[in-house]
Amino acid sequence: MTEQQPIAVLGGGSFGTAIANLLAENGHSVRLWMRDAEQAESIRTHRQNPRYLKGVTLLPGVCPVTDLGQTLAECQLIFVALPSSALRQALSPFADHLSGKMLVSTTKGIEAQGFMLMSQILEEIAPQARIGVISGPNLAREVAEHALTATVVASDDEALCRCVQQALHGRTFRVYASSDRFGVELGGALKNVYAIMAGMAAALGMGENTRSMLITRALAEMTRFAVRLGANPMTFLGLAGVGDLIVTCTSTKSRNFQVGHALGEGLSLDEAVSRLGEVAEGVNTIKVLKTKAEELQVYMPLVAGLHAILYEGRTLDQVIALLMRGEPKTDVDFISTDGF
Ligand SMILES: NC(=O)C1=CN([C@@H]2O[C@H](COP(=O)(O)OP(=O)(O)OC[C@H]3O[C@@H](n4cnc5c(N)ncnc54)[C@H](O)[C@@H]3O)[C@@H](O)[C@H]2O)C=CC1
Ligand SMILES: O=C(CO)COP(=O)(O)O
Numbered sequence: 001m002t003e004q005q006p007i008a009v010l011g012g013g014s015f016g017t018a019i020a021n022l023l024a025e026n027g028h029s030v031r032l033w034m035r036d037a038e039q040a041e042s043i044r045t046h047r048q049n050p051r052y053l054k055g056v057t058l059l060p061g062v063c064p065v066t067d068l069g070q071t072l073a074e075c076q077l078i079f080v081a082l083p084s085s086a087l088r089q090a091l092s093p094f095a096d097h098l099s100g101k102m103l104v105s106t107t108k109g110i111e112a113q114g115f116m117l118m119s120q121i122l123e124e125i126a127p128q129a130r131i132g133v134i135s136g137p138n139l140a141r142e143v144a145e146h147a148l149t150a151t152v153v154a155s156d157d158e159a160l161c162r163c164v165q166q167a168l169h170g171r172t173f174r175v176y177a178s179s180d181r182f183g184v185e186l187g188g189a190l191k192n193v194y195a196i197m198a199g200m201a202a203a204l205g206m207g208e209n210t211r212s213m214l215i216t217r218a219l220a221e222m223t224r225f226a227v228r229l230g231a232n233p234m235t236f237l238g239l240a241g242v243g244d245l246i247v248t249c250t251s252t253k254s255r256n257f258q259v260g261h262a263l264g265e266g267l268s269l270d271e272a273v274s275r276l277g278e279v280a281e282g283v284n285t286i287k288v289l290k291t292k293a294e295e296l297q298v299y300m301p302l303v304a305g306l307h308a309i310l311y312e313g314r315t316l317d318q319v320i321a322l323l324m325r326g327e328p329k330t331d332v333d334f335i336s337t338d339g340f
Contacts, residue, residue: 006031007167008075010090012039012064013279014052014140015106016081019168021144024061026170031071032064035090040064052278056144072097077104077163079134080122083279084109088121098126102160104153105133108188109281112288117185132160133181134168135188136239137247139254143173150174152240154184176239183235186226191245192256192282193289194218197306198249199260200316215242215249218302225289225298256282269310286310301326 009020012034020032034040043049043064047057065071072078072094082090084107091098103126105118116124119133132155143149153164153175161177169175178184194214201210222245223236235241248254252261259280262272273283290307293300305323308314 004029005077006063006075008033008071008078009081010068010071010078011081011083012036012043012049012052013081013083014049015138015143016079017049017053017056017058018140018144019079019081019106020062021056021059022168022170022173024059026167028061028167030062031075032058032062033068033071034064034066037066040066053141053144056141069094069097072101075101077102077167079104079106080118081106083107084111084118084281085284087118088125091122091125095125098122099128100130101126102130102132102157102163104155104160104164105131105185106135107281108135108185108192110189110285110288112284112291115288115292117182117189119181119185130157130160131155131181132157132164133185133188134164134175135184135244136176137243139247139251141253146172148172148174150176150239150243152176152178152184152238154178154181154240156181178235178238178240180232180235182229183226183231184240186229186231187222187236187241188244189281189285190222190225190289191218191241191248192280193286193303193306194222194245194282195248195254195256196260196263196280196282196286197302199254199257199262200264200309201260202252202257203261203264204316211249214302215245218249219245221300221302225293225296225300228296228298255280259283263309264316283310 006029007023008031009016010033020030023030078101103122107118119131123131134151134153136151138151153161155161156179165175219242223233227233255276255278258276259272286307289303305319309319
């Protein structure tokens with residue numbers, strides 16, 4: 001990739017906008033692709049994306065565009081910041097444009113059919129592309145407002161990792177490299193589910209002990225699941241594992257946390273999601289995860305509990321009582337132990 005070549009960011013939501021501005025800050029020319037022409041025109045004129053990142057000014061290097069084919073043709077490095085429900089459908093028609101390109105997913109979701117992570121979908125759509133992911137404790141607003149932040153770029157393509165590090169690494173944003181693409185990406189998707197629970201607990205007025213118990217047992221549960229699928233357990237002790245789990249389970253800026261909070265206040269799932277008006281990937285991930293855990297026979301009581309509340313008509317009180325009544329367990333071997 002040459003210095004002058006533009007970089008593409010696909011998705012005009014909060015994360016796409018934040019990443020585009022970071023790249024522009026580092027001197028890159030950025031094509032921020034969005035499907036909505038009106039939104040693109042408004043951003044071009046006002047240099048703001050008020051629906052998703054109110055108050056953040058977009059740098060002159062960020063150019064909002066709506067022609068996806070042309071954007072993909074112009075750029076070698078392409079960040080994909082689309083919701084998981086949209087990624088396949090948006091990119092499949094452009095498979096021909098993707099050969100040899102560096103495609104880096106930032107999307108933290110799982111496709112139900114075949115339990116596919118986003119980078120696996122990219123690989124399927126564009127077998128000749130070079131694939132990576134970024135994931136970590138990266139709340140879009142904080143990234144955009146220059147809170148000191150770190151992320152992980154993961155790929156078995158070392159040159160791609162270096163290229164992403166060069167493009168994104170800056171004054172307030174550190175980029176670490178990893179070869180465990182699967183673990184890094186899975187961590188980002190799984191933690192959303194537990195953030196919904198943490199939001200519920202907060203709405204019920206539960207304290208810090210509860211939150212800490214939840215986060216720690218969530219880490220055990222997600223690691224147990226990931227190891228069963230072949231991920232490196234050490235990844236879950238890093239930024240893309242426990243790092244992202246902590247931020248999402250403790251911040252009211254997290255949309256998954258907000259959905260959980262609304263549920264804890266007594267709203268229905270539909271009401272909670274429509275009040276949010278943005279993507280909360282955990283709402284879909286919980287379904288996919290519950291099915292996969294059953295198929296693999298991995299014990300995931302927190303996942304089963306949340307699923308029972310969201311989709312099986314159980315009350316929060318019933319599920320909490322069930323979880324707390326479980327047999328006492330050992331704490332030490334947290335990956336293989338089978339209890340909450
Ligand atoms: N917001 C955050 O703090 C972070 C988000 N992520 C991940 O990034 C992904 C995107 O999230 P956000 O930007 O936060 O979502 P968002 O809800 O802020 O924005 C989603 C954007 O995608 C667009 N979109 C929806 N369907 C589309 C389609 N079919 N074709 C084209 N565009 C479409 C929407 O118009 C909107 O611009 C998610 O998987 C999320 O988990 C990752 C790290 C941080
Ligand atoms: O992934 C995130 C932070 O790392 C953003 O979380 P939410 O999607 O819950 O806002």
